[in-house]
Amino acid sequence: MHHLKHLVENSDFYRKNLSLRSESYAQMVKNIVGIDEKRKKILTEVEQKRSLMNKTSKEIGELKKNKKDASSLMEEVSRLKAAIQQLEERLTGFQEEQNELMLLLPNLVSSKTPKGVSEDENIVIKNAGRPPEFSFEAKDHVTLGEDLKLLNLEDAAKISGARFYSLKGELARLERALINFMLDSHQRHGFTEMIVPYMVLEKCMYGTGQFPKLKDDAFKIEGEDLYLVPTSEVPLVGLYSDKILGESDLPLKMCAFSPCFRKEAGSYGRDTRGLVRLHQFHKVELVGICLPEKAEELFMEMLERASSILEALELPYRLMDLCSGDIGFHSMRTIDLEVYLPSQKKYREISSVSLCGDFQSRRSNLRLKTAQGEMVYPYTLNGSGLAVGRTMVAILENYQQEDGSVVIPQVLRPYMGGCEVMMVAEKK
Numbered sequence: 001m002h003h004l005k006h007l008v009e010n011s012d013f014y015r016k017n018l019s020l021r022s023e024s025y026a027q028m029v030k031n032i033v034g035i036d037e038k039r040k041k042i043l044t045e046v047e048q049k050r051s052l053m054n055k056t057s058k059e060i061g062e063l064k065k066n067k068k069d070a071s072s073l074m075e076e077v078s079r080l081k082a083a084i085q086q087l088e089e090r091l092t093g094f095q096e097e098q099n100e101l102m103l104l105l106p107n108l109v110s111s112k113t114p115k116g117v118s119e120d121e122n123i124v125i126k127n128a129g130r131p132p133e134f135s136f137e138a139k140d141h142v143t144l145g146e147d148l149k150l151l152n153l154e155d156a157a158k159i160s161g162a163r164f165y166s167l168k169g170e171l172a173r174l175e176r177a178l179i180n181f182m183l184d185s186h187q188r189h190g191f192t193e194m195i196v197p198y199m200v201l202e203k204c205m206y207g208t209g210q211f212p213k214l215k216d217d218a219f220k221i222e223g224e225d226l227y228l229v230p231t232s233e234v235p236l237v238g239l240y241s242d243k244i245l246g247e248s249d250l251p252l253k254m255c256a257f258s259p260c261f262r263k264e265a266g267s268y269g270r271d272t273r274g275l276v277r278l279h280q281f282h283k284v285e286l287v288g289i290c291l292p293e294k295a296e297e298l299f300m301e302m303l304e305r306a307s308s309i310l311e312a313l314e315l316p317y318r319l320m321d322l323c324s325g326d327i328g329f330h331s332m333r334t335i336d337l338e339v340y341l342p343s344q345k346k347y348r349e350i351s352s353v354s355l356c357g358d359f360q361s362r363r364s365n366l367r368l369k370t371a372q373g374e375m376v377y378p379y380t381l382n383g384s385g386l387a388v389g390r391t392m393v394a395i396l397e398n399y400q401q402e403d404g405s406v407v408i409p410q411v412l413r414p415y416m417g418g419c420e421v422m423m424v425a426e427k428k
Contacts (some may be wrong), residue, residue: 103206123139129315143406175282194230199227240252252289302353401421
């Protein structure tokens with residue numbers, strides 16, 4: 001959440017910056033400032049009436065001391081009390097409205113973020129690897145997985161409904177291999193492996209900016225103030241909520257595997273086939289907390305970490321610098337990694353690496369005491385390293401053979417007990 005006083009005092013800056021996302025946010029800033037003016041006006045009126053009430057109460061005391069009639073002044077005090085109560089109720093209403101709008105206001109946009117209103121204005125900043133050229137028609141990952149008799153969507157739907165999957169044998173082992181490979185790789189490069197809860201309190205969802213914008217996408221535990229995590233970023237940042245860190249504690253670099261749960265409420269009709277968009281999926285997440293002046297350096301390091309996984313797997317990918325109209329609610333700047341899928345003949349998102357500035361630390365009350373004793377807010381960053389299911393999709397499609405078998409990437413074979421190829425069922 002933004003600092004209200006700073007926003008009011010610098011409203012022109014906030015309006016111009018957030019209009020890069022949408023003009024509706026610029027209007028929201030105007031509304032917040034307008035409410036603040038009304039709130040201050042009422043506060044002044046309350047203070048004036050309270051001062052008058054105190055003065056009148058003293059006069060009543062003097063009259064009673066001198067055994068004189070004070071009834072008219074006592075009636076005036078009663079009227080002032082009633083008026084103050086009404087004003088304070090209005091004040092509470094304005095404050096609640098203002099707080100609600102502040103929670104709905106997204107992060108500021110970095111000066112390095114390209115300007116644009118939609119994904120059509122995102123910028124490709126790097127292409128890596130060459131898409132495979134097949135002498136046969138490429139199959140999609142669902143066909144490949146089902147032909148291998150290792151992917152089962154039908155039975156998963158029978159027990160859980162749509163957008164779930166079941167794996168067995170070598171494909172189940174491939175998913176586990178990917179998780180272990182990713183975690184091992186990140187840990188070797190200084191990211192501390194974490195295990196965190198898969199259910200979090202509502203305040204944690206607000207703290208990272210998941211709520212209120214994405215509340216309809218969350219799975220709530222009935223009868224509890226708990227939600228299934230949409231990403232392990234939420235509990236990783238939440239671990240440090242309401243804490244005061246010192247400069248010597250930073251940077252914090254963490255990685256964690258978790259299942260992720262999302263209703264995908266706004267995505268029906270999109271990617272309904274297969275493993276691309278699910279209610280439950282697996283992901284290895286990277287989270288960083290650092291000094292503001294070190295954020296750019298850590299941002300590039302996390303981008304390199306995510307990219308290195310795709311390079312080790314020898315999968316073709318590209319980096320996409322997201323424009324101001326396409327970055328996430330909590331992000332100042334985001335670079336997506338998109339992996340090539342032969343069946344679609346296009347690149348699809350497999351990771352987003354985001355710089356969040358002090359947006360999440362303010363919302364989570366995560367503070368930093370500098371060496372000079374000043375209390376500030378550290379910067380947070382996050383990124384997928386990577387989405388496991390989508391990585392598996394990319395391996396199936398890019399490593400497919402004409403007979404339907406799928407070659408295992410070299411780097412994963414030690415995690416697969418030496419398995420080199422997943423063969424179609426008839427040829428096992």
